[in-house]
Amino acid sequence: MKLKKLSAVLVTAFLLMSNIFVNVSFAAAPSKLKVLYNNNGTAANSNQIYANIKLVNLGTSNIDLSKITIRYYFTKDSDKPLVYYTDYVSMGSMSTKFNAHSPASAKADTYFEIKPSSGTISTSGAIWPKQSEVIFQGRVARKDWSNFDQSNDHSYTIATREYIENPYIAVFESGKLIAGNVPYDASQLKYEAENANLSGKAFVANDHSGYSGTGFVCGYGNDGAKTLFTVNVPESGNYSIKVGYSNASEAEKSLSIYVNGKKTGQIKFARLSSWSTWSEAQAIVPLNNGENTISLQRDIEDGGSVNLDYLLIEPGTIPDVTIPDDETSKFKYEAENAGLSGNAVVANDHSGYSGTGFVCGYGNIGAKALFTVNVPKEGDYIIKVRYANASEAEKSLSLYVNAVKTSQIKFSRFTSWSNWSEVQASVHLNSGANTISLQRDIEDGGSVNLDYLLIE
Template sequence: MKKLAVLLSGALLLTVFPIAPVPATAAVPATFTVDLANQYRPVTHVASGSLYGLAEEGRPADNLIAPTKPKMFTQMAPNGGQLPNGETTPIGDALKVAPIAERNGAQVTIRMPDIYPNFPYQWVSWDDWYQKVDSIVDARLKSGATNIYGYELWNEPDGTWNTGAAGSFNEGWKKTYLRVKAKDKNTKIIGPSITHYNESWLRNFLTYARDNNVLPDIISWHELGAPEGEYLDGPAPQYISNHMKAYRALETELGIKHVPISINEYGVVSEQAVPGNMTRYIAQFERSDVDTANIAFWFRPGRLSNLVTDKGAANGAWWLYKWYGDMSGQMAMTTPANPTALDLDGIASVNNAKQQADVIVGGGNGNRNIVVKGFASLPYFSGNAHVKVESTPWYGVDTAVSQPTNEFEGDFTIENGQISVPLSQLKESSAYRLVITPGKQSSISRYEAENATIASANIFNNPNASNRKYVGTIDNQDSSVQFTVNAPVAGNYNLKIGYANGTNAQSTQELSVNNQASTTIQYPTTDGWLSQGNSNTLQTSVSLKAGSNTLKFNKGKTGYAELDYIQLQPVGDFKVRIEAEDAKINDATVSRSSFASNRQFVGKIDNPDSSVSFSVYAPASKTYHMEIGYGNGTTGNSTHNLSVNNQASTVITYPKTGGWIANLPNVGTRQIMTVPVTLKQGENTIVFKKGTSYAELDYIEVK
């Protein structure tokens, strides 16, 4: 990572922070558009359910279930024996967990073939199957449960149906359908639950079902990225809307009524619960007339499909689904910049009673503009919109996240019925939420340059800028941009500066805080100006008094720079987290897994010259705690040789973790250990080399 050098004097403090490297050719940020005026259906939290998400009372706890507003869970048949992925603990049959689901606002699907103990299902005989079907329906009727979504007659018949022993699936569907309806005419029947959208398969099935009067009440299939993608690590959610349109056209072609669509499993293995990646699926389902959708089951039951850690706490994915659960009112239409690409996508809602709009995005890297339009249709918005931006990370399934990160808050001027909110340095694995409310709120951390006091400089309009405006031509000796900011308490604050430097060299400005001695801010080139969509951010730290403060930027001695905004956050305890895949890697391999922080880790650190080298900035010379995310799939301890700043190496010993980070199913794991590390003030190099055995590295965090 690139470090920003800041010359220090006066009120500026010593601390500097890592920033993302400036690309050789900066690209215009892609625009994600929200239309608040296009409200297309009520909020129903379509994609909030999960497969085998409930296990038993207290697993997971109600305080983890309720905030996600689950709509439907798919669970094993009553008295079933299904223990997938080598599980030895119950996964929760549908009728046992129905009361848990009901008090948390959800319905339950009964997956009938899960009465078998093995997967793929081992067919016995038709007499055996009829007995099982009767026992399931009798138990359902006896239970009196009022929140049963339907019977799923079979699961993945395109891969699990034994045609040789049981005959054709279509005939088997008819026999089972009629058997169920003879006992229970009211509960809906769901199917065929094939592994992916397959139009020719569905045409054959639906034609038979139509002609034999056994059409499903709810149509279902899986969306795991196949066939355009691959279920292990080949996501293709951008094709989902095409599938929905094609299916509705197929219904029309066959002359059958439109029925609700239930996507009973979604998300490929490597994306399981990763916030940014799952946001893409949610967006497709919400825009595509889906009634319910369940996160797939790949690893662990009873944990809302990996939204909950092994210790029963919320992880980063849980906060995404909690944000989703917070949505109310009407869904508002969203349009990704690259609809056919695996890229940033999201959802939005409007609640007129609360006078609030919510936007959730994820699945994209780098800098993006979020354009929100349609404010003219909402009379409670006038002049300004206050925007609060939060993020939730992916640190791995078993790493708890106590709360989202507050990125910034600020007021944006509504012009031509819209605002433009830039989000910088996004991570594909993270999700982001914008909460938009009217007027000027008390809490502000982002200040737009165009609202500052400006001397001998000019305000320019451009859609690439925050709030669509920025200050340029800060070119003269008397040019200045002075911000008035409010600090709730006296102390140190991180200062992020949104800027552009279109020269081919470093430019400078002088910054003074509360009329104290100025310091020089150095701006790396952005290879273009804001008018061209070229910008970046840098960070430093300032000391502020409680209440009102002034931050004045004057032209520096070299070059020129434009100012877009500044952003302030209180400085907390020092902490820097670096992903192993972002380190300098020698003779080792970056791999992907939903078990890993940021969905990636470094493995194959197997040879004498294999190494992973981290560059870490420390604010002071002292001993720090270094947290290491690792995997050790050997049968005993593994080691790495650790050296700091080319000093003599020490040995780090890793206990075995029961599997490698990407192992499937249900044994892949990443554990965390903490060791002391002594660093000097400034830049440090921390190198991990292969030791006596093998280990994988996920990340380090120094604090």
């Protein structure tokens, strides 16, 4: 027992010294789960909400199901009483209940919650009689059997009889969000800088155009200038924050990020063409359920002189991967495990992919796959994207690094959707956490399938 405690302390100390941008804690690491579901091929307009949910253990430790809670979010569309019908449980038993989702969003005002009674899902690859997955099958109906409109429901994706990954079903372990995400309205998690707590000669101004709200915060030419936001989030977990800013000074600038009084990293602001031009910088921060403080502060090692417009929080679990500090090393990150939005979905209806599937849906403008990586030092890295493109011509997607568009990646045409190749690009990454997004913008011709991201 003493040896285990000593190992935990040494590992934590190493992470702090390495300045890796993660939420370090002496508590046990959260479990890693993949959430799959099918809905018996049910269309969006139906008198039942089918949700057959499969949890797969991807971690290195067994998962105690008595600590797990699953939530499926939807809009109830009516005040008629709801009933949950349990069809099958592969391990133990479960209880269910309905709750109002607060604050309600356009995609969810209600969720049903599944609580397993007992059982253990073993680590991936465990042999019989151990089980590395568990299945819960059930459905929701109204007592009068009237139809639901699921077309805009948070947890509904597509009509499918096959199990596919669903990042919109939330899974909690001992109250902490460990898989999926919860619905929200962006307006509820946007905080104007001019309404924050200012100190250290930071002050509100409005002498440049294009800002959000009633003004912006400047004064970051002074060491110690600070903007402190008090924010509320629905669940504990890692969150992506976006900072609206303007920087028309002579070079890239930076500020330090503090979460609940502790410095977690540094955020950088690319140079823009004028003080009336605004963009967003992105970072990953660990937040607790409920109230938190996020400060943007100029420390002595920062180059400030930026104007801050707002802070936007995007909830959802952010999977962390770390690139070893070795120039010859590579890291492959499967697209099906990335954060998906804008109608990007996981599929497996073409052969030859790596992992458990690939990402499609890039026929839709705004479709995005977001990868979060940790690198040990700032520098230039080569990324390779494995893809398939059997559409009529060469296609393209936009590449964003830490929410800043850096280039456009082009994907050559192939003869079949089961033919895969790689395309590469150069990216500049900061020490610690970074996000890399492949997104279809209006100027792109998407319609490609993405298999994985490889970082060298």
